[in-house]
């Protein structure tokens with residue numbers, strides 16, 4: 001399996017349009033230790049020709065152009081993107097679907113809750129259901145993703161519920177009843193298997209539970225929620241009023257952080273992804289990045305390619 005990191009940043013990207021932080025300023029100035037990053041997504045392939053996209057980032061058009069394997073090869077219209085799987089309905093996971101209009105077939109997979117969100121937002125009808133079938137991802141069931149011709153991509157995929165919350169833009173209608181770490185299927189994790197290699201996708205995750213530790217154990221490649229270094233980071237940066245917990249994101253550091261939760265597990269490579277622009281670990285010359293690497297973790301970067 002070949003895996004491409006299309007985007008390593010959390011919602012907003014790096015630099016973010018309205019952020020004038022030191023880190024964003026460095027990214028804009030071309031500082032090599034502050035490399036710009038687009039919003040979170042990866043692509044995976046077995047045959048090198050047909051790709052499964054994990055999430056459709058608002059930056060998808062730019063990501064396709066930046067990654068030659070995703071360029072169309074057959075005139076007049078075609079795409080190596082054969083299937084797309086959505087793991088939640090946040091803007092940074094679904095807005096890129098709007099880039100995939102124009103009538104080229106692929107198969108869209110998502111959990112029941114995310115499909116319901118697409119159903120109630122008619123702008124997504126621009127991705128014609130007659131050409132792009134929407135398939136419900138069952139939970140805890142292995143399936144073989146297919147292209148629109150019904151040919152298997154040669155991968156196996158299993159989705160599972162992860163502690164998290166409904167999308168930010170639906171919080172208003174949920175009000176006081178909002179739970180930020182429920183495991184009800186608003187946020188999914190994925191296992192993707194090709195041959196004997198297994199990838200685990202946990203890019204949005206409020207808490208690492210004992211069950212998730214068992215899921216992670218022994219995988220070859222782990223993508224882990226790297227939104228924040230510490231829970232109160234956005235507040236300290238003056239960039240927002242919410243903690244990571246409130247936003248449905250486990251932090252990297254601290255006794256309850258993601259590093260502490262998975263450090264002892266046998267895993268091939270551990271990459272943080274969905275990194276917020278306030279997270280100091282985004283900066284290659286930060287003390288936080290050095291600590292993370294010392295503990296056996298990596299930070300994903302746009303354009304990173306991994307062969308499993």
Ligand code: MLT
Pocket residue numbers: 010011012090091092168169204247
């Ligand atoms: C998140 O991951 O918390 C969301 O992307 C927030 C947002 O939609 O801005």
Ligand code: MN
Pocket residue numbers: 010011090092093274
């Ligand atoms: Mn996000």
